[in-house]
Amino acid sequence: MSQPADEMPAVAGRRPRTGFRLPGAGDSLQKGLVVTYLGLIVLMPLAAIVSKSFDDGLSGFWTAVSSPQAVAALELTVIASLIVVVINAVMGTMIAWVLVRDDFPGKAIVNSVIDLPFALPTIVASLTLLAVYGKDSPVGINIAFTQAAVVVALLFVTLPFVVRAVQPLLLTLDRDMESAAESLGAGRTRIFWKIVFPNLAPGIGTGVALAFARALGEFGSLILISGNVPYLTEVASVFIRGQIESDNLTAASAVSVVLLAISLLLLACVMLIQRWGLRHER
Amino acid sequence: MSDSRPYTRWALRYAALGYLFMLLLLPIAVILVNTFEDGIGAVIEAITTPDALAALRLSLLTVIIAVPLNTVFGIACALLMVRGKIRGKSVINALLDVPFAVSPVVIGLALILVYGSGGWFGADLAAIGIQVIFSTPGIVMAVIFVSLPFVAREVIPVLEEIGDDQEKAAETLGASSWQTLRRITLPSIRWGVSYGVVLTTARALGEFGAVSIVSGRISGQTETLPLFVQKQFETFNSVGAYSAAVVLAVLALATLLAMNLLRRKEQSD
Numbered sequence: 001m002s003q004p005a006d007e008m009p010a011v012a013g014r015r016p017r018t019g020f021r022l023p024g025a026g027d028s029l030q031k032g033l034v035v036t037y038l039g040l041i042v043l044m045p046l047a048a049i050v051s052k053s054f055d056d057g058l059s060g061f062w063t064a065v066s067s068p069q070a071v072a073a074l075e076l077t078v079i080a081s082l083i084v085v086v087i088n089a090v091m092g093t094m095i096a097w098v099l100v101r102d103d104f105p106g107k108a109i110v111n112s113v114i115d116l117p118f119a120l121p122t123i124v125a126s127l128t129l130l131a132v133y134g135k136d137s138p139v140g141i142n143i144a145f146t147q148a149a150v151v152v153a154l155l156f157v158t159l160p161f162v163v164r165a166v167q168p169l170l171l172t173l174d175r176d177m178e179s180a181a182e183s184l185g186a187g188r189t190r191i192f193w194k195i196v197f198p199n200l201a202p203g204i205g206t207g208v209a210l211a212f213a214r215a216l217g218e219f220g221s222l223i224l225i226s227g228n229v230p231y232l233t234e235v236a237s238v239f240i241r242g243q244i245e246s247d248n249l250t251a252a253s254a255v256s257v258v259l260l261a262i263s264l265l266l267l268a269c270v271m272l273i274q275r276w277g278l279r280h281e282r
Numbered sequence: 283m284s285d286s287r288p289y290t291r292w293a294l295r296y297a298a299l300g301y302l303f304m305l306l307l308l309p310i311a312v313i314l315v316n317t318f319e320d321g322i323g324a325v326i327e328a329i330t331t332p333d334a335l336a337a338l339r340l341s342l343l344t345v346i347i348a349v350p351l352n353t354v355f356g357i358a359c360a361l362l363m364v365r366g367k368i369r370g371k372s373v374i375n376a377l378l379d380v381p382f383a384v385s386p387v388v389i390g391l392a393l394i395l396v397y398g399s400g401g402w403f404g405a406d407l408a409a410i411g412i413q414v415i416f417s418t419p420g421i422v423m424a425v426i427f428v429s430l431p432f433v434a435r436e437v438i439p440v441l442e443e444i445g446d447d448q449e450k451a452a453e454t455l456g457a458s459s460w461q462t463l464r465r466i467t468l469p470s471i472r473w474g475v476s477y478g479v480v481l482t483t484a485r486a487l488g489e490f491g492a493v494s495i496v497s498g499r500i501s502g503q504t505e506t507l508p509l510f511v512q513k514q515f516e517t518f519n520s521v522g523a524y525s526a527a528v529v530l531a532v533l534a535l536a537t538l539l540a541m542n543l544l545r546r547k548e549q550s551d
Contacts, residue, residue: 028368030358030361030362030366031362031366031368033358034355034358034359034362034374035374037355038359038374038377038378041423041426041427041430042377042380042381042427042430043377044396045389045392045393045395045396045427046380046384046392048392048395048396048401048402049388049391049392049395052395091298091301094294094297094298094301095298095301095302097294097298098294098295098298098299099298102291102294102295104295110299110302112538112541112542113302113306113307113538114302115538115541116306116310116534116535116538117306118481118484119484119488119534119535119537119538119541120488120530120531120534121487121488121489121490121507121508121511121530121534122488122490122491122508123488123490123508123509123511123512123527123530124313124488124508124511124527124530124531124534125309127313127511127515127523127524127527128309128310128312128313128527128531129309131309131312131313131316132308132309132312138312139308152305155305156305156306156309159305159306188287188290210382213382213383214382216385217383217384217385217386217387217388218385219385219386219387219490219491220386220490220491220494220508223490223512224512224515236385237385237386237387237388237491238387240385240387240388240391241387241494241495244387244390244391244394244495249391249394249395249400252391253391253395256385256387256388256391256392259384259385259388260384260388263383263384263385264380264383266383267376267379267383271376
Protein backbone atom coordinates (compact mmCIF):
# COMPACT_ATOMS: atom_id res chain seq x y z
CA MET A 1 0.00 0.00 0.00
CA SER A 2 1.45 3.34 -1.02
CA GLN A 3 -0.40 5.31 1.61
CA PRO A 4 1.64 6.92 4.38
CA ALA A 5 0.71 5.34 7.65
CA ASP A 6 -0.72 8.50 9.19
CA GLU A 7 -3.05 9.07 6.26
CA MET A 8 -4.72 5.71 6.37
CA PRO A 9 -4.77 4.31 9.86
CA ALA A 10 -5.53 0.62 9.62
CA VAL A 11 -7.56 0.30 12.76
CA ALA A 12 -8.72 -3.27 12.84
CA GLY A 13 -12.35 -3.76 13.61
CA ARG A 14 -13.26 -0.10 13.28
CA ARG A 15 -16.91 0.28 12.47
CA PRO A 16 -17.35 1.85 9.06
CA ARG A 17 -19.54 4.90 9.03
CA THR A 18 -22.76 4.47 7.20
CA GLY A 19 -23.55 6.49 4.13
CA PHE A 20 -21.17 8.52 2.02
CA ARG A 21 -19.95 11.95 2.98
CA LEU A 22 -18.02 14.74 1.39
CA PRO A 23 -14.76 15.43 3.23
CA GLY A 24 -15.35 17.19 6.50
CA ALA A 25 -19.01 17.55 5.79
CA GLY A 26 -21.92 15.57 7.06
CA ASP A 27 -24.99 15.13 4.92
CA SER A 28 -26.58 18.12 6.55
CA LEU A 29 -23.73 20.52 5.75
CA GLN A 30 -23.51 19.26 2.18
CA LYS A 31 -27.25 19.54 1.86
CA GLY A 32 -27.08 23.05 3.27
CA LEU A 33 -24.52 24.12 0.67
CA VAL A 34 -26.34 22.54 -2.26
CA VAL A 35 -29.70 23.94 -1.20
CA THR A 36 -28.24 27.40 -0.54
CA TYR A 37 -26.64 27.50 -3.99
CA LEU A 38 -29.86 26.35 -5.64
CA GLY A 39 -31.89 28.75 -3.53
CA LEU A 40 -29.71 31.76 -4.28
CA ILE A 41 -29.34 31.09 -7.98
CA VAL A 42 -32.67 29.52 -8.92
CA LEU A 43 -35.33 30.01 -6.28
CA MET A 44 -34.77 33.60 -5.19
CA PRO A 45 -34.87 35.12 -8.70
CA LEU A 46 -38.05 33.17 -9.48
CA ALA A 47 -39.62 34.39 -6.24
CA ALA A 48 -38.73 37.95 -7.26
CA ILE A 49 -40.63 37.51 -10.53
CA VAL A 50 -43.73 36.09 -8.88
CA SER A 51 -43.73 38.83 -6.25
CA LYS A 52 -43.21 41.57 -8.87
CA SER A 53 -46.03 40.28 -11.07
CA PHE A 54 -48.53 40.99 -8.29
CA ASP A 55 -47.16 44.48 -7.52
CA ASP A 56 -50.42 46.02 -8.76
CA GLY A 57 -52.58 43.31 -7.24
CA LEU A 58 -54.48 40.55 -8.94
CA SER A 59 -56.24 43.00 -11.26
CA GLY A 60 -52.89 44.46 -12.34
CA PHE A 61 -51.67 40.96 -13.10
CA TRP A 62 -54.79 40.24 -15.13
CA THR A 63 -54.61 43.55 -17.04
CA ALA A 64 -51.01 42.81 -18.03
CA VAL A 65 -51.67 39.23 -19.07
CA SER A 66 -54.88 39.99 -20.96
CA SER A 67 -53.60 42.96 -22.97
CA PRO A 68 -54.17 42.21 -26.68
CA GLN A 69 -50.46 42.20 -27.50
CA ALA A 70 -49.66 39.84 -24.62
CA VAL A 71 -52.49 37.50 -25.59
CA ALA A 72 -51.35 37.49 -29.23
CA ALA A 73 -47.79 36.69 -28.15
CA LEU A 74 -48.83 33.90 -25.79
CA GLU A 75 -51.21 32.47 -28.39
CA LEU A 76 -48.53 32.40 -31.08
CA THR A 77 -46.05 30.85 -28.65
CA VAL A 78 -48.37 28.05 -27.58
CA ILE A 79 -49.73 27.27 -31.07
CA ALA A 80 -46.29 27.35 -32.72
CA SER A 81 -44.92 25.12 -29.93
CA LEU A 82 -47.78 22.65 -30.40
CA ILE A 83 -47.16 22.45 -34.17
CA VAL A 84 -43.46 22.01 -33.50
CA VAL A 85 -43.86 19.16 -31.03
CA VAL A 86 -46.25 17.28 -33.33
CA ILE A 87 -43.69 17.49 -36.15
CA ASN A 88 -40.97 16.54 -33.66
CA ALA A 89 -42.90 13.51 -32.46
CA VAL A 90 -43.19 12.17 -36.02
CA MET A 91 -39.81 13.22 -37.43
CA GLY A 92 -37.92 12.55 -34.20
CA THR A 93 -39.25 9.00 -33.97
CA MET A 94 -38.50 8.47 -37.64
CA ILE A 95 -34.93 9.76 -37.28
CA ALA A 96 -34.36 7.61 -34.19
CA TRP A 97 -35.71 4.61 -36.09
CA VAL A 98 -33.39 5.21 -39.05
CA LEU A 99 -30.41 5.70 -36.71
CA VAL A 100 -31.07 2.46 -34.80
CA ARG A 101 -32.59 0.04 -37.32
CA ASP A 102 -31.17 1.22 -40.63
CA ASP A 103 -27.59 1.08 -41.81
CA PHE A 104 -25.93 3.39 -44.28
CA PRO A 105 -22.52 4.95 -44.79
CA GLY A 106 -21.98 8.00 -42.57
CA LYS A 107 -24.53 6.96 -39.98
CA ALA A 108 -22.16 7.70 -37.10
CA ILE A 109 -21.67 11.26 -38.38
CA VAL A 110 -25.41 11.82 -38.76
CA ASN A 111 -25.88 10.49 -35.25
CA SER A 112 -23.45 12.99 -33.75
CA VAL A 113 -24.80 15.90 -35.80
CA ILE A 114 -28.20 15.46 -34.11
CA ASP A 115 -26.86 17.24 -31.01
CA LEU A 116 -25.73 20.28 -32.99
CA PRO A 117 -28.75 22.42 -32.04
CA PHE A 118 -27.84 21.93 -28.36
CA ALA A 119 -24.22 22.91 -28.95
CA LEU A 120 -24.77 25.78 -31.38
CA PRO A 121 -25.44 29.17 -29.76
CA THR A 122 -29.02 30.22 -30.49
CA ILE A 123 -28.03 33.53 -32.07
CA VAL A 124 -25.85 31.62 -34.54
CA ALA A 125 -28.82 29.37 -35.29
CA SER A 126 -30.91 32.43 -36.01
CA LEU A 127 -28.27 33.90 -38.30
CA THR A 128 -27.77 30.64 -40.21
CA LEU A 129 -31.50 30.04 -40.64
CA LEU A 130 -31.90 33.60 -41.91
CA ALA A 131 -29.09 33.02 -44.39
CA VAL A 132 -30.86 29.94 -45.80
CA TYR A 133 -34.52 30.85 -45.43
CA GLY A 134 -34.31 34.65 -45.69
CA LYS A 135 -34.44 37.02 -48.64
CA ASP A 136 -31.11 35.84 -50.10
CA SER A 137 -32.11 32.18 -49.81
CA PRO A 138 -29.91 29.96 -51.98
CA VAL A 139 -32.77 27.42 -52.17
CA GLY A 140 -35.42 29.99 -53.08
CA ILE A 141 -37.42 29.74 -49.84
CA ASN A 142 -37.98 33.11 -48.20
CA ILE A 143 -39.96 32.85 -44.99
CA ALA A 144 -38.18 35.56 -42.99
CA PHE A 145 -40.43 37.59 -40.68
CA THR A 146 -43.37 35.19 -41.04
CA GLN A 147 -44.96 32.78 -38.58
CA ALA A 148 -43.46 29.93 -40.62
CA ALA A 149 -40.05 31.27 -39.63
CA VAL A 150 -41.02 30.97 -35.96
CA VAL A 151 -41.92 27.31 -36.50
CA VAL A 152 -38.71 26.54 -38.42
CA ALA A 153 -36.50 28.16 -35.78
CA LEU A 154 -38.27 26.23 -33.03
CA LEU A 155 -37.94 22.99 -35.04
CA PHE A 156 -34.21 23.61 -35.23
CA VAL A 157 -33.60 24.15 -31.53
CA THR A 158 -35.87 21.30 -30.37
CA LEU A 159 -34.71 18.66 -32.87
CA PRO A 160 -32.64 16.49 -30.47
CA PHE A 161 -35.24 16.03 -27.70
CA VAL A 162 -37.47 13.32 -29.20
CA VAL A 163 -34.63 11.63 -31.11
CA ARG A 164 -32.50 11.30 -27.98
CA ALA A 165 -35.42 10.16 -25.83
CA VAL A 166 -36.58 7.48 -28.30
CA GLN A 167 -33.18 6.12 -29.37
CA PRO A 168 -32.28 4.26 -26.15
CA LEU A 169 -35.77 2.70 -26.00
CA LEU A 170 -35.46 1.45 -29.59
CA LEU A 171 -32.02 0.02 -28.84
CA THR A 172 -33.35 -2.08 -25.96
CA LEU A 173 -36.57 -3.04 -27.73
CA ASP A 174 -36.63 -6.80 -28.14
CA ARG A 175 -36.90 -7.61 -31.84
CA ASP A 176 -38.15 -11.13 -31.09
CA MET A 177 -41.53 -9.66 -30.21
CA GLU A 178 -41.81 -8.15 -33.67
CA SER A 179 -40.69 -11.34 -35.40
CA ALA A 180 -43.14 -13.34 -33.33
CA ALA A 181 -45.98 -11.01 -34.28
CA GLU A 182 -44.93 -11.18 -37.93
CA SER A 183 -44.82 -14.96 -37.97
CA LEU A 184 -48.27 -14.97 -36.40
CA GLY A 185 -49.45 -13.00 -39.41
CA ALA A 186 -49.63 -9.45 -38.08
CA GLY A 187 -49.25 -6.73 -40.69
CA ARG A 188 -46.52 -4.10 -40.44
CA THR A 189 -48.89 -1.30 -39.46
CA ARG A 190 -50.38 -3.49 -36.78
CA ILE A 191 -46.94 -4.46 -35.46
CA PHE A 192 -45.97 -0.80 -35.26
CA TRP A 193 -49.07 0.33 -33.38
CA LYS A 194 -49.46 -2.74 -31.16
CA ILE A 195 -45.83 -3.50 -30.28
CA VAL A 196 -43.35 -0.81 -31.27
CA PHE A 197 -45.32 2.33 -30.48
CA PRO A 198 -46.44 1.37 -26.95
CA ASN A 199 -42.80 0.68 -26.07
CA LEU A 200 -41.61 3.99 -27.50
CA ALA A 201 -44.48 6.08 -26.16
CA PRO A 202 -42.82 7.06 -22.85
CA GLY A 203 -39.76 8.30 -24.77
CA ILE A 204 -41.86 10.21 -27.29
CA GLY A 205 -43.85 11.72 -24.42
CA THR A 206 -40.74 12.81 -22.51
CA GLY A 207 -39.13 14.23 -25.64
CA VAL A 208 -42.29 16.09 -26.62
CA ALA A 209 -42.72 17.63 -23.16
CA LEU A 210 -39.08 18.76 -23.02
CA ALA A 211 -39.29 20.15 -26.56
CA PHE A 212 -42.51 21.97 -25.70
CA ALA A 213 -40.95 23.57 -22.61
CA ARG A 214 -37.94 24.64 -24.65
CA ALA A 215 -40.10 26.01 -27.49
CA LEU A 216 -42.26 28.03 -25.10
CA GLY A 217 -39.30 29.96 -23.75
CA GLU A 218 -37.16 30.16 -26.87
CA PHE A 219 -35.67 33.55 -27.62
CA GLY A 220 -32.23 33.66 -29.26
CA SER A 221 -32.95 31.60 -32.36
CA LEU A 222 -36.04 33.69 -33.17
CA ILE A 223 -34.59 37.12 -32.72
CA LEU A 224 -33.17 37.65 -36.22
CA ILE A 225 -35.37 35.46 -38.40
CA SER A 226 -38.83 36.18 -36.92
CA GLY A 227 -38.63 39.97 -37.23
CA ASN A 228 -40.43 40.29 -33.86
CA VAL A 229 -43.51 41.93 -35.39
CA PRO A 230 -46.13 42.55 -32.66
CA TYR A 231 -49.40 40.62 -33.22
CA LEU A 232 -47.75 38.60 -36.02
CA THR A 233 -44.40 37.03 -35.19
CA GLU A 234 -43.74 38.28 -31.66
CA VAL A 235 -43.46 35.31 -29.28
CA ALA A 236 -43.91 35.57 -25.52
CA SER A 237 -40.22 35.87 -24.63
CA VAL A 238 -39.72 38.66 -27.18
CA PHE A 239 -42.80 40.43 -25.79
CA ILE A 240 -41.30 40.14 -22.28
CA ARG A 241 -38.06 41.67 -23.52
CA GLY A 242 -40.03 44.56 -25.03
CA GLN A 243 -41.74 45.19 -21.70
CA ILE A 244 -38.39 45.10 -19.87
CA GLU A 245 -36.91 47.60 -22.33
CA SER A 246 -39.85 49.97 -21.88
CA ASP A 247 -39.35 49.59 -18.11
CA ASN A 248 -42.71 47.91 -17.59
CA LEU A 249 -41.33 45.25 -15.26
CA THR A 250 -44.69 44.34 -13.71
CA ALA A 251 -46.21 43.37 -17.07
CA ALA A 252 -43.00 41.56 -18.03
CA SER A 253 -43.19 39.59 -14.77
CA ALA A 254 -46.88 38.76 -15.20
CA VAL A 255 -46.36 37.21 -18.65
CA SER A 256 -43.23 35.45 -17.32
CA VAL A 257 -45.32 33.88 -14.56
CA VAL A 258 -47.75 32.51 -17.16
CA LEU A 259 -44.84 31.02 -19.13
CA LEU A 260 -43.29 29.63 -15.93
CA ALA A 261 -46.55 28.02 -14.89
CA ILE A 262 -46.91 26.22 -18.24
CA SER A 263 -43.26 25.08 -18.16
CA LEU A 264 -43.44 23.76 -14.61
CA LEU A 265 -46.64 21.91 -15.47
CA LEU A 266 -44.76 20.28 -18.34
CA LEU A 267 -41.88 19.29 -16.08
CA ALA A 268 -44.37 17.64 -13.77
CA CYS A 269 -45.72 15.77 -16.83
CA VAL A 270 -42.20 14.55 -17.66
CA MET A 271 -41.80 13.18 -14.14
CA LEU A 272 -45.13 11.38 -14.35
CA ILE A 273 -44.30 9.94 -17.77
CA GLN A 274 -40.94 8.70 -16.51
CA ARG A 275 -42.53 7.07 -13.47
CA TRP A 276 -45.13 5.46 -15.72
CA GLY A 277 -42.34 4.25 -18.04
CA LEU A 278 -40.47 2.74 -15.08
CA ARG A 279 -43.57 0.98 -13.84
CA HIS A 280 -44.10 -0.37 -17.34
CA GLU A 281 -40.64 -1.87 -17.34
CA ARG A 282 -41.20 -3.95 -14.22
CA MET B 283 -38.94 -6.15 -39.98
CA SER B 284 -37.17 -3.57 -42.10
CA ASP B 285 -35.43 -6.31 -44.09
CA SER B 286 -38.44 -7.46 -46.06
CA ARG B 287 -39.49 -4.21 -47.72
CA PRO B 288 -36.65 -2.10 -49.06
CA TYR B 289 -38.96 0.68 -50.32
CA THR B 290 -40.29 1.50 -46.88
CA ARG B 291 -36.77 1.46 -45.50
CA TRP B 292 -35.47 3.79 -48.21
CA ALA B 293 -38.44 6.11 -47.88
CA LEU B 294 -37.88 6.39 -44.14
CA ARG B 295 -34.13 6.81 -44.55
CA TYR B 296 -34.32 9.58 -47.13
CA ALA B 297 -37.20 11.36 -45.40
CA ALA B 298 -35.17 11.46 -42.18
CA LEU B 299 -31.93 12.45 -43.89
CA GLY B 300 -33.68 15.05 -46.06
CA TYR B 301 -35.22 16.65 -43.00
CA LEU B 302 -31.85 16.76 -41.25
CA PHE B 303 -30.20 18.16 -44.36
CA MET B 304 -32.68 21.03 -44.73
CA LEU B 305 -32.74 21.83 -41.01
CA LEU B 306 -29.11 21.30 -39.96
CA LEU B 307 -26.55 20.80 -42.70
CA LEU B 308 -27.72 23.30 -45.30
CA PRO B 309 -27.75 26.22 -42.84
CA ILE B 310 -24.26 25.40 -41.58
CA ALA B 311 -22.93 25.04 -45.11
CA VAL B 312 -24.50 28.31 -46.24
CA ILE B 313 -23.07 30.28 -43.34
CA LEU B 314 -19.60 28.90 -44.01
CA VAL B 315 -19.86 29.90 -47.69
CA ASN B 316 -21.22 33.36 -46.83
CA THR B 317 -18.47 33.96 -44.29
CA PHE B 318 -15.55 33.13 -46.51
CA GLU B 319 -16.98 34.91 -49.58
CA ASP B 320 -14.53 37.81 -49.17
CA GLY B 321 -11.61 35.57 -48.32
CA ILE B 322 -10.06 34.53 -45.05
CA GLY B 323 -8.31 37.89 -44.62
CA ALA B 324 -11.61 39.70 -44.15
CA VAL B 325 -12.67 37.11 -41.56
CA ILE B 326 -9.47 37.47 -39.55
CA GLU B 327 -9.77 41.25 -39.73
CA ALA B 328 -13.37 41.08 -38.50
CA ILE B 329 -12.63 38.90 -35.50
CA THR B 330 -9.56 40.83 -34.36
CA THR B 331 -11.19 44.25 -34.00
CA PRO B 332 -10.91 45.59 -30.42
CA ASP B 333 -14.66 45.07 -29.83
CA ALA B 334 -14.54 41.49 -31.09
CA LEU B 335 -11.52 40.67 -28.93
CA ALA B 336 -13.16 42.30 -25.90
CA ALA B 337 -16.27 40.18 -26.53
CA LEU B 338 -14.17 37.03 -26.77
CA ARG B 339 -12.34 37.92 -23.54
CA LEU B 340 -15.60 38.52 -21.68
CA SER B 341 -17.04 35.23 -22.95
CA LEU B 342 -13.94 33.36 -21.78
CA LEU B 343 -14.07 35.12 -18.39
CA THR B 344 -17.66 34.00 -17.82
CA VAL B 345 -16.68 30.44 -18.76
CA ILE B 346 -13.71 30.48 -16.37
CA ILE B 347 -15.93 31.56 -13.47
CA ALA B 348 -19.16 29.69 -14.23
CA VAL B 349 -17.85 26.28 -15.29
CA PRO B 350 -15.76 25.43 -12.16
CA LEU B 351 -18.51 26.68 -9.84
CA ASN B 352 -21.19 24.64 -11.57
CA THR B 353 -18.89 21.60 -11.78
CA VAL B 354 -18.24 21.55 -8.02
CA PHE B 355 -21.92 22.21 -7.36
CA GLY B 356 -22.95 19.53 -9.87
CA ILE B 357 -20.77 16.83 -8.29
CA ALA B 358 -21.83 17.77 -4.74
CA CYS B 359 -25.47 17.86 -5.77
CA ALA B 360 -25.26 14.50 -7.57
CA LEU B 361 -23.57 12.85 -4.55
CA LEU B 362 -26.23 14.28 -2.28
CA MET B 363 -29.05 13.15 -4.55
CA VAL B 364 -27.75 9.60 -5.03
CA ARG B 365 -25.78 8.80 -1.86
CA GLY B 366 -27.18 11.20 0.70
CA LYS B 367 -29.81 10.11 3.16
CA ILE B 368 -31.91 13.24 3.15
CA ARG B 369 -35.48 14.23 2.74
CA GLY B 370 -36.69 16.61 0.04
CA LYS B 371 -34.77 15.05 -2.84
CA SER B 372 -37.70 15.55 -5.18
CA VAL B 373 -37.67 19.28 -4.41
CA ILE B 374 -33.96 19.52 -5.24
CA ASN B 375 -34.59 17.43 -8.34
CA ALA B 376 -37.33 19.79 -9.51
CA LEU B 377 -35.26 22.93 -8.79
CA LEU B 378 -32.37 21.43 -10.71
CA ASP B 379 -34.50 21.27 -13.87
CA VAL B 380 -35.79 24.84 -13.63
CA PRO B 381 -32.97 26.39 -15.71
CA PHE B 382 -33.90 24.05 -18.58
CA ALA B 383 -37.59 24.87 -18.40
CA VAL B 384 -37.43 28.63 -18.00
CA SER B 385 -37.09 31.10 -20.85
CA PRO B 386 -33.67 32.81 -20.90
CA VAL B 387 -35.47 36.15 -21.02
CA VAL B 388 -37.29 35.29 -17.80
CA ILE B 389 -33.95 34.44 -16.17
CA GLY B 390 -32.62 37.84 -17.21
CA LEU B 391 -35.72 39.58 -15.87
CA ALA B 392 -35.41 37.71 -12.57
CA LEU B 393 -31.83 38.89 -12.13
CA ILE B 394 -32.89 42.49 -12.84
CA LEU B 395 -35.64 42.22 -10.22
CA VAL B 396 -33.16 40.96 -7.59
CA TYR B 397 -30.01 42.91 -8.41
CA GLY B 398 -31.20 45.81 -10.63
CA SER B 399 -31.35 49.43 -9.46
CA GLY B 400 -34.98 49.07 -8.32
CA GLY B 401 -34.53 45.45 -7.25
CA TRP B 402 -34.35 43.69 -3.90
CA PHE B 403 -30.61 44.18 -3.30
CA GLY B 404 -29.76 46.63 -6.09
CA ALA B 405 -29.62 49.75 -3.92
CA ASP B 406 -27.63 48.05 -1.13
CA LEU B 407 -25.11 46.66 -3.58
CA ALA B 408 -24.80 50.03 -5.33
CA ALA B 409 -24.13 51.66 -1.93
CA ILE B 410 -21.03 49.50 -1.50
CA GLY B 411 -20.02 50.12 -5.10
CA ILE B 412 -21.07 46.85 -6.73
CA GLN B 413 -23.00 47.05 -9.96
CA VAL B 414 -24.44 43.72 -11.02
CA ILE B 415 -26.89 44.52 -13.82
CA PHE B 416 -25.41 46.03 -17.02
CA SER B 417 -22.05 44.78 -15.79
CA THR B 418 -19.88 41.67 -15.67
CA PRO B 419 -21.30 40.14 -12.42
CA GLY B 420 -24.81 40.08 -13.89
CA ILE B 421 -23.56 38.39 -17.07
CA VAL B 422 -21.69 35.78 -15.03
CA MET B 423 -24.77 35.14 -12.86
CA ALA B 424 -26.96 34.70 -15.94
CA VAL B 425 -24.49 32.19 -17.38
CA ILE B 426 -24.25 30.30 -14.06
CA PHE B 427 -28.06 30.06 -13.96
CA VAL B 428 -28.53 28.70 -17.47
CA SER B 429 -25.67 26.19 -17.29
CA LEU B 430 -26.39 24.98 -13.75
CA PRO B 431 -27.92 21.50 -14.27
CA PHE B 432 -25.58 19.90 -16.83
CA VAL B 433 -22.90 18.35 -14.58
CA ALA B 434 -25.39 17.10 -11.99
CA ARG B 435 -27.65 15.65 -14.70
CA GLU B 436 -24.74 13.77 -16.29
CA VAL B 437 -23.24 12.51 -13.01
CA ILE B 438 -26.44 11.35 -11.27
CA PRO B 439 -27.11 8.39 -13.63
CA VAL B 440 -23.44 7.34 -13.50
CA LEU B 441 -23.43 7.32 -9.69
CA GLU B 442 -26.64 5.30 -9.71
CA GLU B 443 -25.17 2.80 -12.11
CA ILE B 444 -21.83 2.18 -10.36
CA GLY B 445 -23.44 1.62 -6.96
CA ASP B 446 -21.58 2.16 -3.71
CA ASP B 447 -19.91 -1.24 -3.19
CA GLN B 448 -16.41 0.09 -3.80
CA GLU B 449 -16.99 3.14 -1.62
CA LYS B 450 -18.28 0.93 1.17
CA ALA B 451 -15.27 -1.37 0.77
CA ALA B 452 -12.85 1.56 0.96
CA GLU B 453 -14.52 2.81 4.11
CA THR B 454 -14.42 -0.64 5.67
CA LEU B 455 -10.69 -0.67 4.99
CA GLY B 456 -10.41 2.56 6.93
CA ALA B 457 -10.20 5.18 4.17
CA SER B 458 -11.33 8.65 5.15
CA SER B 459 -14.24 10.09 3.23
CA TRP B 460 -11.85 12.45 1.42
CA GLN B 461 -9.71 9.50 0.32
CA THR B 462 -12.78 7.59 -0.80
CA LEU B 463 -13.96 10.57 -2.82
CA ARG B 464 -10.58 11.21 -4.42
CA ARG B 465 -9.54 7.62 -5.09
CA ILE B 466 -12.80 5.77 -5.71
CA THR B 467 -15.73 8.04 -6.50
CA LEU B 468 -14.15 10.77 -8.65
CA PRO B 469 -12.23 8.35 -10.90
CA SER B 470 -15.35 6.31 -11.57
CA ILE B 471 -17.49 9.31 -12.49
CA ARG B 472 -14.81 11.11 -14.50
CA TRP B 473 -16.38 10.61 -17.94
CA GLY B 474 -19.75 11.75 -16.69
CA VAL B 475 -18.15 14.84 -15.17
CA SER B 476 -16.20 15.57 -18.35
CA TYR B 477 -19.33 15.22 -20.41
CA GLY B 478 -21.14 17.64 -18.13
CA VAL B 479 -18.24 20.10 -18.24
CA VAL B 480 -18.28 20.07 -22.05
CA LEU B 481 -22.02 20.77 -22.10
CA THR B 482 -21.68 23.48 -19.44
CA THR B 483 -18.89 25.18 -21.36
CA ALA B 484 -20.81 25.10 -24.64
CA ARG B 485 -23.89 26.58 -23.01
CA ALA B 486 -21.87 29.20 -21.13
CA LEU B 487 -20.10 30.32 -24.31
CA GLY B 488 -23.25 30.43 -26.38
CA GLU B 489 -25.84 31.85 -23.98
CA PHE B 490 -27.64 34.74 -25.59
CA GLY B 491 -31.09 35.46 -24.18
CA ALA B 492 -30.42 35.81 -20.47
CA VAL B 493 -27.16 37.64 -21.06
CA SER B 494 -28.70 40.06 -23.55
CA ILE B 495 -31.26 41.15 -20.95
CA VAL B 496 -28.78 41.87 -18.15
CA SER B 497 -25.79 43.08 -20.13
CA GLY B 498 -26.82 46.48 -21.43
CA ARG B 499 -24.87 45.56 -24.58
CA ILE B 500 -22.09 48.15 -24.42
CA SER B 501 -19.59 47.30 -27.16
CA GLY B 502 -16.15 46.51 -25.80
CA GLN B 503 -17.43 46.31 -22.23
CA THR B 504 -20.50 44.17 -21.60
CA GLU B 505 -20.76 42.38 -24.92
CA THR B 506 -20.15 38.63 -25.06
CA LEU B 507 -19.44 36.90 -28.37
CA PRO B 508 -23.10 35.98 -29.08
CA LEU B 509 -24.18 39.57 -28.33
CA PHE B 510 -21.41 40.78 -30.63
CA VAL B 511 -22.90 38.67 -33.43
CA GLN B 512 -26.28 40.33 -33.00
CA LYS B 513 -24.83 43.84 -32.76
CA GLN B 514 -22.78 43.38 -35.94
CA PHE B 515 -25.79 42.01 -37.79
CA GLU B 516 -28.01 44.86 -36.69
CA THR B 517 -25.42 47.45 -37.70
CA PHE B 518 -25.25 45.83 -41.16
CA ASN B 519 -21.71 44.55 -40.72
CA SER B 520 -22.51 41.11 -42.06
CA VAL B 521 -18.86 40.08 -42.39
CA GLY B 522 -18.37 40.78 -38.67
CA ALA B 523 -21.55 38.93 -37.73
CA TYR B 524 -20.81 35.88 -39.90
CA SER B 525 -17.17 35.71 -38.82
CA ALA B 526 -17.99 35.75 -35.10
CA ALA B 527 -20.83 33.28 -35.75
CA VAL B 528 -18.38 30.92 -37.44
CA VAL B 529 -16.03 31.15 -34.45
CA LEU B 530 -18.95 30.12 -32.23
CA ALA B 531 -20.03 27.41 -34.69
CA VAL B 532 -16.52 25.95 -34.73
CA LEU B 533 -16.56 25.87 -30.93
CA ALA B 534 -19.93 24.09 -31.10
CA LEU B 535 -18.52 21.50 -33.52
CA ALA B 536 -15.56 21.04 -31.18
CA THR B 537 -18.10 20.40 -28.42
CA LEU B 538 -19.76 17.67 -30.49
CA LEU B 539 -16.38 16.12 -31.21
CA ALA B 540 -15.46 16.17 -27.52
CA MET B 541 -18.80 14.58 -26.63
CA ASN B 542 -18.19 11.79 -29.13
CA LEU B 543 -14.68 11.12 -27.90
CA LEU B 544 -15.87 11.03 -24.30
CA ARG B 545 -18.69 8.65 -25.17
CA ARG B 546 -16.20 6.34 -26.86
CA LYS B 547 -13.80 6.51 -23.90
CA GLU B 548 -16.63 5.72 -21.55
CA GLN B 549 -17.63 2.69 -23.58
CA SER B 550 -14.07 1.38 -23.85
CA ASP B 551 -13.60 1.65 -20.08
